[in-house]
Amino acid sequence: MNSDNIDFGATKPAMMTIYDWPTGPYPARVRIALAEKTLQSRVRFGTVDLWKGEHKKPEFLAKNYSGTLPVLELDDGTFIAECTAITEYLDALDGAPTLTGRTPREKGLIHMMSKRAELELLDAISVYFHHATPGLGPDVETYQNAEWGFRQRDKALKGMRYLDAILKRQPFVAGEVFSMADITVIGGLIFAGLVKLPVPAECGALQAWYARMQERPSVKNRVTMSEPTETPV
Ligand code: GTS
DSSP states (O other), rough: GGGOOOOOSSSSOOOOOEEETTTTTHHHHHHHHHTTTOGGGGGGEEEEGGGGTGGGHHHHHHHTTTSSSSSEEEETSOOOEEEHEEEEHHHHHHHSSSSSSHHHHHHHHHHHHHHHHHHIIIIHHHHHHHHOOOOTTTTTTTOOHHHHHHHHHHHHHHHHHHHHHHHOOOOOOOOTSOOOOHHHHHHHHHHHHHHTTTTTTTHHHHHHHHHTTTTTTHHHHHHHHHGGGGGOO
């Protein structure tokens, strides 16, 4: 048989690029979602060095106006920033499990709880980090307001108590199934660990849930995912 006649089967799915910082709490949300959906083989990673302020340089701002990570680049050159937008895209591609909800009710609850996890925990800790600690250093942190940062730290602690109350009555953040809402809280607690803001001792349900979450391979292996294909930008 002539090699020109060989049918190599269906076309391989297009590769995507994710620009991120491998250990970052926001990038973790996308990395965990990728692993839960076993889409890792369709993605290559490009590292953007936050500590050198690469995310604030014109080349990166051309990809994402907001100057934040992660950013997803599709094979047609489209850039999608914002974790929730990226994970919505990935969830719509194919494959179980569904992370953003199957029914209208599930979708509404997951969106609500993921937004709350951002507002009350993850984003609050991020503001604390950037305003009330040295953050990414003086070259990157050109404006800091420590009072605002400490208020956000307190908001995050209140958020942890709220989530603890939720997890006392249901197994996952948005109800009976693992979802993007859990992944957002995981991102929040990864950030809490980095800034040494422990979950209050009385939040036993949140602590037990987090211990369970850390057993998931998607959470455990999220940082090593990018090693073979690293392409610095
Ligand atoms: N709303 C954005 C999202 O959800 O994608 C926020 C993203 C974000 O803050 N990402 C962090 C960032 O770019 C990445 S990491 O700190 O988690 O690694 N921070 C840098 C900065 O200067 O804000």
